[in-house]
Amino acid sequence: MPEMTYRDALNLALKEEMRRDPSIVVWGEDVALYEGSFKVSRGLLAEFGEERVLDTPISENTIIGVAVGAAMGGLRPVAELMTVNFALLAMDQIIDHMTKIRYMFGGQVNLPMVIRAPGGGGSQLAAQHSQSLETYFMHAPGMRVAYPATPADAKGLLKTAIRDNNPVMFLEHELLYNSKGEVPDDPESLVPFGKCDVKRSGTDITIVAYARMTILALQAAEELAKENISCEVVDLRTLAPLDAETFVASVKKTGRAVVVEECWKTCGLGGEIATRIYDGCFDSLRAPVRRVSGLDVPMPYSRKLEKLCIPQVADIVAVVKETMAAKY
Amino acid sequence: MPEMTYRDALNLALKEEMRRDPSIVVWGEDVALYEGSFKVSRGLLAEFGEERVLDTPISENTIIGVAVGAAMGGLRPVAELMTVNFALLAMDQIIDHMTKIRYMFGGQVNLPMVIRAPGGGGSQLAAQHSQSLETYFMHAPGMRVAYPATPADAKGLLKTAIRDNNPVMFLEHELLYNSKGEVPDDPESLVPFGKCDVKRSGTDITIVAYARMTILALQAAEELAKENISCEVVDLRTLAPLDAETFVASVKKTGRAVVVEECWKTCGLGGEIATRIYDGCFDSLRAPVRRVSGLDVPMPYSRKLEKLCIPQVADIVAVVKETMAAKY
Amino acid sequence: MKETSLRAILPDHELVRMYEQMVLCREFEESCAEQYTKGHITGFLHLYSGQEAVAVGSTHALHKDDYILSAYREHAQAIVRGAEPRRVMAELFGKATGICKGKGGSMHLFAPELAFMGGYAIVGGQFPIAVGLAFASKFRKEGRIAACFFGDGAVNQGTFHESLNWARLWELPVLFVCENNAYGIGTSVERSSALADIHKRTCGYDIPSVRVDGMDVMAVHAAVKWGAEWVREQNRPYLIEALTYRFRGHSMADPGKYRSAAEVELWKARDPLPAFAIRLIEEGIVTQAELGAIKQESIAIVQEAVTFAEESPWPEDGSVWEDIYA
Amino acid sequence: MKETSLRAILPDHELVRMYEQMVLCREFEESCAEQYTKGHITGFLHLYSGQEAVAVGSTHALHKDDYILSAYREHAQAIVRGAEPRRVMAELFGKATGICKGKGGSMHLFAPELAFMGGYAIVGGQFPIAVGLAFASKFRKEGRIAACFFGDGAVNQGTFHESLNWARLWELPVLFVCENNAYGIGTSVERSSALADIHKRTCGYDIPSVRVDGMDVMAVHAAVKWGAEWVREQNRPYLIEALTYRFRGHSMADPGKYRSAAEVELWKARDPLPAFAIRLIEEGIVTQAELGAIKQESIAIVQEAVTFAEESPWPEDGSVWEDIYA
């Protein structure tokens, strides 16, 4: 398997799918001529031409709404929001339209569309540009939500997203674009939705995470192994559908769980995961499920403060140790 | 204490506060001449004139953004979103601006503003007009979120909201407008933020609820009392700040808890409440915390189906009984 | 000046059909009001009475496969496009036989086989969707245009602006049709729009536009005919503002106190139904007796629709989980 | 035609002050670039070099208490308004002494005591806020106007439309100033706007507007002077489009390949700094030697700012929880 970056894996997924299916079109701010502000769409305009790869005005709600219409009209649009923060300008088309149209119209139409949105914090972009909004998308029924941690999952999940006949919110982590890993080169190798991936097996405690938090959880597990704590790291991969079965089974085995989420803690997805774990493992849990979360503050700019707001490896290590030490 | 409706209690709160403080201004779609589509602003234009009570174009994002600016400029705007559903068109100004401005500008400015938004389902208004979006507001730091269940709380909380120097999302339930109750007529009688109200004391199980769900919980408690199940009903009143102390103390006492939420279950506020209960009562809980939630579907129009999507008294009764019966 | 003879524009049977549809829509809406009062129809109910010339004039000027999108006052748009009144009524009753299985209700009719692409309840929500459908049509070289209907209140939403700019920039075949009935709920155009001449608001996008008498079905027909062909040929957007009026309140919940009785009467005197009937009679296209028969026929269709809706089954409980995902 | 003598417009000391500020801003930005390369400044960094005539010409034409709002390319706007360069630099370093205590960074400068009401990083986010400030000023009879600066890319956001309509409808004193630097990141105005003449986009709102040479500080000054007074007297919005250019990439991350070298050179030949310097010398307002001194002075100010920022303490960890709630 060739090694490539998360960015290149996404780029390859787009290219392979666009070659396969001429009804796939791509648009967004600066995705064509400029090749994307994170260069994920590099080479698309050159290969597929300006009929299929289009730059748009800065009009996020309409970027999504036009995709909704085009999907109703028989195409498979992949719309990029330059960053997920701008989804807040498009919540009307995302939540009021994209996720509801199929249902409210009695199932008479499919919306095979993908929204690609880079997100997450950690680059000192301050409050308006560092948000982790995944919980907002998980909360609303009617769409799939994927958020890969590795290049292989990035490629396989994006291909699945594009082939899915449902709307998909496809989140990408800005700090993972340069991360490298092996990626299957078979264009038919897909990663299914609704299946967690156990990225590390362990026996003492389960760490449930997603996207960049998975990478940090794996680093934490490595450190903890030195102290003889054996962590199982479960990567959600898709937030919707949520594969509770896999992480519940893991916690049943280990008896302890920590959830790592980059988003704000209050009403973040970590509360949902924790509740599902309690639902499924009430009598096998040996300690309360702990959350390692983004702080409940707007993101500060200063790197000194920013670091406090985003879960760090050391935070995970500390909370795992506390959970292991808890006596009940 | 005079008896009045939730609607009139809100109306009175607006009037009393506007009489007290001339910097309070009110605007929204059809709030002035038409007196509000739910008539909460009845009589305001007549009493306070068109300088302070203004109709706006149908431009929700700007309705909020203008309030943000006016608050920065020294006024105390109370902006109405005709229904909370339209907050989705204003998420940019609500989440990117209103909740972040104070922080990102280093605390140099206050935003004393209130967004009033009627919401909730149950009137066969279908998917785009029946949303319960409270979790979205709870998730984002930087604002207060109030959601009263009774006329007294409606008046007292709205007055607190208007006097607060922070942005407040003030939610009102459309099906409660005609509900009646005693309301203190002292204009200085306020209801504090961040304090749950134990609306019924009990010993066997705690039901945590808010807004209309509190009313249903009280009805359920009444029925359950006939079967000798003693329910304590805790009404959150403000979702942010969240008074976990009170409901945790209640569950410590009863040993069992059910959370009732009108919103979608997945990543709804019920998961947060449940997790806080587990955090606080891990060793005193006698059964898993159960959620009675809105179904994870866009709201269907047909009343037959709609009823299935919104928690009903019978659902609460059933889940409480199951929780009481659970053996661990 | 003598008006052009109707026969010079359309064949007799189509003219009669147009009149029949106007009457049918009026009867349908009046029946809805009755069913709402009886509690059979619930939720929001926005009636179209008074505006029939717009839906009928437009639809007959469009190709059958041109896309139509509308807001929540869309019963007539759907029925004129060919939706069965009985299935529309069943939808309003929330029955399983409804056009959207009871899931959409009054504000969300949808019939893709008729290229009727939906009623939308978020004011301004349909603009970008229409642009997207036009994009798909152009991309697939289908030659269909997207006709997007909306109210005067919708033009102050950001999506109106974003969509006009986008449609012109990408050169897409969208026909924007504003049904200016003078009010958005209780707020008049003058109190919501900086420029009350709505058709002039396209000047900032290099999009041509025209204002037309929306109470005159043939005037609407002519404007849409010309506009739709221009859009189709140029692959560019165009906007038509039709001046019209709703005879009832905004929805069934609205007593309509913000309009004077005199104003309402003035507009009722311009009712598009009798106005069109008179022209049809004057030109000898129908007789007075035929007019009566048309009305009876419409009443019968609507009554049958109500019976059908009443007798139809409720959706199965299990269906609440269906239709979310493909 | 001979241009009006500068002295007939403003006193010597103010003209010199304007030039000093233009030089200071340029030096400040160039120093930021250097500090970014060294890793002292992080995040997004959008420099203003090339556009100085707009901030300087505008600010000097406004009253000191008129509100100013801008986007994320706002260092110069803040400094010209009176923000201390050292506190701005400290903000960019993320230090506790920064103008927003290190919480805002480059894109979110704020100085309410100077009526500088903020840099905003959501394209188009500042429009309604400016309208709200104008409302507050009018309501409180303060006589201040709100000057809202924004880029060419921002005019396609829904908020632009909603805010123009609103400001005109409510008759509010907002001066909209578009800094048209021809690109929104890599997309030219022609490729994003249906009507590339941005000032003409106000026609749909009955708002007057003008286009001005944004490389000429006195032309900007004249346009803003006239516009601001008109806005103040009429209590109505007005829009100015200033044609300008950024000499650097969109942000430090942008190599700027979408612009030809020839185009960049053409604009650099119109650099507002030397152009203004020549006029000041021609009219005998400054000498060549004084120009040199001004530059040295600016360099010193900026160096001091960097030293201040370097030596300033980081924010305390505990401050992360401060400033959210009042």
Ligand SMILES: Cc1ncc(C[n+]2csc(CCOP(=O)(O)OP(=O)(O)O)c2C)c(N)n1
């Ligand atoms: C985004 C949004 N805001 C507000 C509403 C509430 N609302 C429903 S209809 C309406 C007035 C719309 O007026 P207009 O566009 O003129 O259409 P008409 O009802 O006259 O046909 C309003 C404000 C809504 N449905 N959606």
Ligand SMILES: Cc1ncc(C[n+]2csc(CCOP(=O)(O)OP(=O)(O)O)c2C)c(N)n1
């Ligand atoms: C709502 C939103 N969408 C997209 C972006 C990303 N973005 C930042 S600057 C920019 C271009 C803006 O161009 P313009 O308004 O012309 O300002 P300029 O950078 O030229 O000063 C874009 C698309 C953003 N910050 N906010």
Ligand SMILES: [Mg+2]
């Ligand atoms: Mg109208």
Ligand SMILES: [Mg+2]
């Ligand atoms: Mg620009």
